[in-house]
Amino acid sequence: MGVKSRIKSIDFYKKLPTDLTESTLTGSFISIVAATVMGILLVLELASFLQIQSSMQLVVDSSPQNELLKVTFNISFPALSCEFATLDVSDALGKKRMNLTKTIRKTPVDLNLESAGVTYVDSGTKQQPKYDDEDKWWDHLDLTHPISHDDFQTTLAHYPIVVINFYAPWCHWCQRLEPAWEAATKEIHEKYPEATDRRIRFAKIDCTAEADLCRNNFITAFPSIRVFRKAHDDIYLNGQHEHEAYTGDRTKDALVAFADSLAPSAGQPYLKHSNLSEAPKTSGCNLAGFVLVKKVPGTLHFTPRSEHHSFDHNWMNMSHAVNSFYFGALPSPSKYHTLKKLHPLGLNSDWLDKLKGQKFFSTSPQHTHEHYTQVVRTTIQPLHGGKGSAY
Secondary structure, three states: OHHHHHHHHOOOOOOOOHHHOOOOHHHHHHHHHHHHHHHHHHHHHHHHHHOOOOOOOOOOOOOOOOOEEEEEEEEEEOOOOOOOEEEEEEEOOOOEEOOOOOOEEEEEEOOOOOEOOOOEOOOOOOOOOOEOOOOOOOOOOOOOOOOOOOOHHHHHHHOOEEEEEEEOOOOHHHHHHHHHHHHHHHHHHHHOOOOOOOOEEEEEEEOOOOHHHHHHOOOOOEOEEEEEEOOEOEEEEOOEEEEEEEOOOEOHHHHHHHHHHHHHHOOOOOOOOOOEEEEOOOOEEEEEEEEEEEOOOEEEEEEEOOOOOEOOOOOOOOOEEEEEEEEOOOOOHHHHHHHHHHOOOOOOOOOOOOOOOOEEOOOOOOOOOOOOOOOOOEEEOOOOOOOEEEO
16 A cells, blocks of 8 residues: 555646535636637648648659640631641651641631531642643734623623633742633634634633632632633532632643533533532631641641642731630540549639630731640549549
């Protein structure tokens, strides 16, 4: 018992008998405050424990070597013809790919960006027209004078078929075509004389002098050869409204043979010719598709191009509306919800597609647009479960 007594004597928290204690109002207040603070601290600690904690690191992309990045786009150009709209891709490594077509769909659109034709994929294998030798010229030509807006409708109404060459004097391809066109015009007018047989006529329009007339006929490149029947170049194929455009060789013999093949159809229902194609009836085009590129700085260049036409860049209007433009694959709604929940700063509505819904207007001649986008791959790795990535 003596040992127990000695051990009890060193107790720092001696218990007082109940009859020696006394409750006070101050003590009760302190007790309530202490219990409240302890409860609050407990709740805060528990909430902190249950809250998702994240850390951010900037690391070098660890993608496999030579892995390609998919760039998906849907852009509408109200004043760029599908006939000449192309996409070029280049990168910092010096690789260039011109006029991509396999993964790109084209849809004619009107000025309100509404669909105005059938969506198609350009084959990209257009046959290059042949020309007569540059030093070849026919003597004693009765060169025709270009028609103007004053006699345009009169000329079209006077002949069942009129083939018109829309040209620009400065255009190299127009200069190559000129001697063959004039020689063919002379021969056709002699073969189908005005007095006895005026089924077909050749004519030409100088688009530098008749800019409005050319624009009204949706001429965006030179030379453009259109076929007008009964004062119109409108045709209907498979329920679609189009224009007739000649795309054959640009030699004298080819032009004369083409006219001879058209003459029997003067005044008859439309019969499609092998050297005719559907020229755009509207001035705009929607380009949609994707390209695969290396993960290095690069450029996507939307531009009008043709290997056998010339363009007046003062006429080019590159206004456009971006319907979508994003990198990689769009996450599913459930994955996007998960990424939004896990991302420490949350996700804005335009996180994956910064340009979506934006419109850009060309307000002056030769006005082009350049968009710079920094692409960063974001990977979110939870403590449990698989990680999610997006660009």
